[in-house]
Amino acid sequence: MLSRTADSLYWLGRYSERAGNVARGLQASLRMASLGGALASAPQEWQSLVTAAGGREAFAAKHGAATGEAAIHWLALDTDNPSSIANCIEIGRRNARAVRTALTADMWEAINETWLEFRRMDGGTIQGDRLPAFLDWVKSRTLLFNGAAADTMLRGEAWRFTHLGTMLERADNTARLLDVRHAMFEPDAPQDAASHAQCQAVLRAVASLRAYQHVYRARLTPRLVADLLILKPELPRSLIACYRRVDQVMDRISADAGGRRGAANDIVAALHVRLQTAGIDAILEQGLHAFITEIIEINLRLGIQIADIYLHG
Amino acid sequence: MIIAVTDRPAPFDEMTEGAGTRAPYAGIARYLASAGEPLLQSKRREAEVLFRRIGITFAVYGEGGDPERLIPFDIIPRILGRGEWDRLAKGLEQRVRALNAFLADVYSQGRILDAGLIPRALVMENACYRREMVGIHPPRGVYSQIAGIDMVRTGPDAFYVLEDNCRTPSGVSYMLENREAMLRLFPDVCAAHRLLPVNTYPEELLETLKSIAPENCAGDPTVVLLTPGPYNSAYYEHSFLADEMGVELVEGTDLFVEDNIVLMKTTAGPKRVDVIYRRIDDEYLDPEVFLPDSTLGVAGLMRAYRAGNVALCNAPGAGIADDKAIYPFVPEMVRFYLNEEPLLANVPTYLCEREDERAYVLANLDKLVVKLTHGSGGYGMLIGPHSTPEQRADFAARIRARPHDYIAQPTLALSTVPTLVDSGIAPRHVDLRPFVLTGREVRIVPGGLTRVALREGSLVVNSSQGGGTKDTWVVEDDAPQSPGWSQGRSQDQSQGGG
Numbered sequence: 001m002l003s004r005t006a007d008s009l010y011w012l013g014r015y016s017e018r019a020g021n022v023a024r025g026l027q028a029s030l031r032m033a034s035l036g037g038a039l040a041s042a043p044q045e046w047q048s049l050v051t052a053a054g055g056r057e058a059f060a061a062k063h064g065a066a067t068g069e070a071a072i073h074w075l076a077l078d079t080d081n082p083s084s085i086a087n088c089i090e091i092g093r094r095n096a097r098a099v100r101t102a103l104t105a106d107m108w109e110a111i112n113e114t115w116l117e118f119r120r121m122d123g124g125t126i127q128g129d130r131l132p133a134f135l136d137w138v139k140s141r142t143l144l145f146n147g148a149a150a151d152t153m154l155r156g157e158a159w160r161f162t163h164l165g166t167m168l169e170r171a172d173n174t175a176r177l178l179d180v181r182h183a184m185f186e187p188d189a190p191q192d193a194a195s196h197a198q199c200q201a202v203l204r205a206v207a208s209l210r211a212y213q214h215v216y217r218a219r220l221t222p223r224l225v226a227d228l229l230i231l232k233p234e235l236p237r238s239l240i241a242c243y244r245r246v247d248q249v250m251d252r253i254s255a256d257a258g259g260r261r262g263a264a265n266d267i268v269a270a271l272h273v274r275l276q277t278a279g280i281d282a283i284l285e286q287g288l289h290a291f292i293t294e295i296i297e298i299n300l301r302l303g304i305q306i307a308d309i310y311l312h313g
Numbered sequence: 314m315i316i317a318v319t320d321r322p323a324p325f326d327e328m329t330e331g332a333g334t335r336a337p338y339a340g341i342a343r344y345l346a347s348a349g350e351p352l353l354q355s356k357r358r359e360a361e362v363l364f365r366r367i368g369i370t371f372a373v374y375g376e377g378g379d380p381e382r383l384i385p386f387d388i389i390p391r392i393l394g395r396g397e398w399d400r401l402a403k404g405l406e407q408r409v410r411a412l413n414a415f416l417a418d419v420y421s422q423g424r425i426l427d428a429g430l431i432p433r434a435l436v437m438e439n440a441c442y443r444r445e446m447v448g449i450h451p452p453r454g455v456y457s458q459i460a461g462i463d464m465v466r467t468g469p470d471a472f473y474v475l476e477d478n479c480r481t482p483s484g485v486s487y488m489l490e491n492r493e494a495m496l497r498l499f500p501d502v503c504a505a506h507r508l509l510p511v512n513t514y515p516e517e518l519l520e521t522l523k524s525i526a527p528e529n530c531a532g533d534p535t536v537v538l539l540t541p542g543p544y545n546s547a548y549y550e551h552s553f554l555a556d557e558m559g560v561e562l563v564e565g566t567d568l569f570v571e572d573n574i575v576l577m578k579t580t581a582g583p584k585r586v587d588v589i590y591r592r593i594d595d596e597y598l599d600p601e602v603f604l605p606d607s608t609l610g611v612a613g614l615m616r617a618y619r620a621g622n623v624a625l626c627n628a629p630g631a632g633i634a635d636d637k638a639i640y641p642f643v644p645e646m647v648r649f650y651l652n653e654e655p656l657l658a659n660v661p662t663y664l665c666e667r668e669d670e671r672a673y674v675l676a677n678l679d680k681l682v683v684k685l686t687h688g689s690g691g692y693g694m695l696i697g698p699h700s701t702p703e704q705r706a707d708f709a710a711r712i713r714a715r716p717h718d719y720i721a722q723p724t725l726a727l728s729t730v731p732t733l734v735d736s737g738i739a740p741r742h743v744d745l746r747p748f749v750l751t752g753r754e755v756r757i758v759p760g761g762l763t764r765v766a767l768r769e770g771s772l773v774v775n776s777s778q779g780g781g782t783k784d785t786w787v788v789e790d791d792a793p794q795s796p797g798w799s800q801g802r803s804q805d806q807s808q809g810g811g
Contacts, residue, residue: 003578004567098543101556109366116365157580257581313578
């Protein structure tokens with residue numbers, strides 16, 4: 001496969017996943033902010049979300065303090081924010097258009113229809129009561145894309161690079177969501193109604209509130225939330241589940257490429273082993289912030305190494 | 314492109330003949346009469362949704378508005394009978410053979426120039442002539458593997474070649490997608506006709522490209538389609554054709570040249586390329602040879618080509634065969650290289666540099682269209698029937714001063730085909746671009762791109778200027794069958810065989 005094609009598929013996977021993740025994050029924060037001052041500080045909530053999406057400095061330069069209105073616009077529509085939903089849709093489609101021949105008709109139609117519908121929307125789409133419906137729409141479009149890819153793509157190189165992008169992005173998102181709320185995972189953090197609400201918010205942002213109950217059948221505690229999101233292989237958005245897929249896909253990609261391997265293959269294999277052997281208590285003792293910061297750095301390095309061996313020719 | 318003008322009140326309509334209907338259109342005429350306009354208008358809207366959803370668009374950047382426009386698609390097909398088509402196809406094959414023979418000749422011996430049939434300066438000093446091609450021998454001596462010949466019609470048996478396109482003709486994806494759209498919108502109407510298929514084109518194209526692989530290519534040739542990228546107006550077509558052929562769609566940055574071998578960057582490392590169907594212009598192909606600041610091409614491509622390590626389709630320099638100043642000589646080429654009489658007529662063209670023809674032009678300026686040989690876009694053109702005596706006097710002086718810069722052609726009454734417009738069904742002018750493939754043999758799928766001038770009375774069919782397209786049908790000459798009838802023929806055949 002052309003390196004440029006692999007590159008576009010990879011970023012298509014990443015941006016499509018990112019659009020859905022930003023929408024889920026917005027939904028969770030919207031809910032937190034609407035709970036009122038007793039359980040959460042709205043400005044802090046919005047600030048966390050902007051930070052998790054990776055745009056803290058650029059947002060501060062443009063808006064100063066985080067208000068709900070500014071944060072929502074920034075995350076949904078602002079083209080100055082490279083990770084806004086608007087940009088994800090635009091960049092995702094641009095990548096798709098560059099490699100149309102590698103996509104199935106169903107995937108292309110899912111992406112193109114999303115782009116066409118989004119272009120017909122106006123600024124009012126994200127205001128007040130219309131915002132929840134918009135976020136549901138974005139989520140459903142990402143689900144449609146993932147479904148079209150899973151159900152119609154030949155399990156060849158094109159699928160693997162798309163899936164690689166999706167999984168790396170998903171891991172990155174889970175890690176960042178945990179990181180911005182790392183204070184609640186400190187061993188001496190108070191366990192109160194506010195921390196309970198925070199647990200809920202984290203789980204909602206990765207569509208895992210129900211999953212938590214099915215796995216633990218227990219009250220929400222930060223320790224178990226961390227355990228679920230980091231170490232439970234059965235949760236599709238946990239770090240270990242994502243990196244297991246990345247590890248497997250990288251092995252297959254290497255086989256497709258006649259055994260061509262690079263640092264990327266070793267980095268992800270080591271990370272996967274590490275997650276398999278880690279225990280949640282050890283991680284929390286070390287400090288969640290330090291652990292997650294390292295994961296995010298590894299993820300970044302992984303992306304660079306993948307590009308180096310496969311995507312840039 | 315202004316194709317011609319006419320003051321005649323009633324041009325030839327391809328569907329109607331006096332009060333009757335011409336045979337190939339019998340089925341469609343019945344359908345149009347029975348369907349009623351509301352149904353047709355709803356089919357028209359359905360077609361638009363279909364095209365936009367599939368993403369068949371024509372990119373127009375930098376003009377504001379929607380950057381990806383649809384070329385309007387008219388749901389009423391343009392129909393040719395099998396007999397009409399077969400005569401046309403024979404003529405097209407002959408013409409393209411002659412054009413390729415001309416290209417091979419002017420980049421080697423120049424026999425036709427030695428014979429004095431075409432003025433040497435017209436070729437050698439032409440901006441489309443690529444000296445870099447002298448001494449290169451493309452496989453099978455073919456330069457224009459993919460040619461699009463623009464035809465117009467003025468009567469039942471009167472077809473004219475308006476223009477040859479020997480470089481990178483576009484539009485074939487519309488030929489294919491228009492047919493797909495018709496099959497989806499009108500399955501019954503299509504089934505009631507014995508329609509010759511066009512969907513073999515991508516296979517024929519791939520066969521053609523493989524058949525001209527370099528001689529030193531071992532095994533199955535690796536073919537790629539080289540595109541300028543997603544911002545090119547024909548990008549949809551590039552991706553469509555690559556997809557249909559199952560070949561890589563590459564941009565210049567995906568390729569590099571090492572030891573005069575063209576390689577593409579893949580996830581498994583560099584891979585050798587044997588045949589490049591390039592959809593970028595000559596000037597941008599190789600910054601080492603042509604425009605030095607081109608970022609669309611590949612440095613060293615011409616070295617690899619000259620070394621016989623890669624084939625380029627169409628060959629650089631093929632444009633000399635479709636130049637306006639060369640066009641009047643194509644019938645001569647047919648006689649000279651093939652020793653045959655041309656089957657397809659040129660629009661009669663008077664060369665003002667020839668004394669007798671100049672005299673005719675000067676005496677008939679009010680009836681002719683006068684064009685600059687190297688002009689484009691209608692610049693420097695006199696449309697005789699619409700001109701003033703002052704304009705004619707001005708042109709007469711100019712022609713006398715620089716006769717070799719001018720040609721003149723009569724005005725043509727272009728044919729029309731019924732077309733669905735806002736006000737209902739109305740006749741609109743059309744042209745036709747069939748696609749001719751030349752490799753080991755010449756292949757032409759039965760059909761082509763019909764462009765239609767949607768504005769009343771307009772003769773401008775360009776997609777950038779409000780032109781639309783129609784599906785082009787070639788149907789067997791028997792009367793079209795009504796749907797209930799379609800079993801009849803096979804029964805006859807089985808009885809006959811038993």
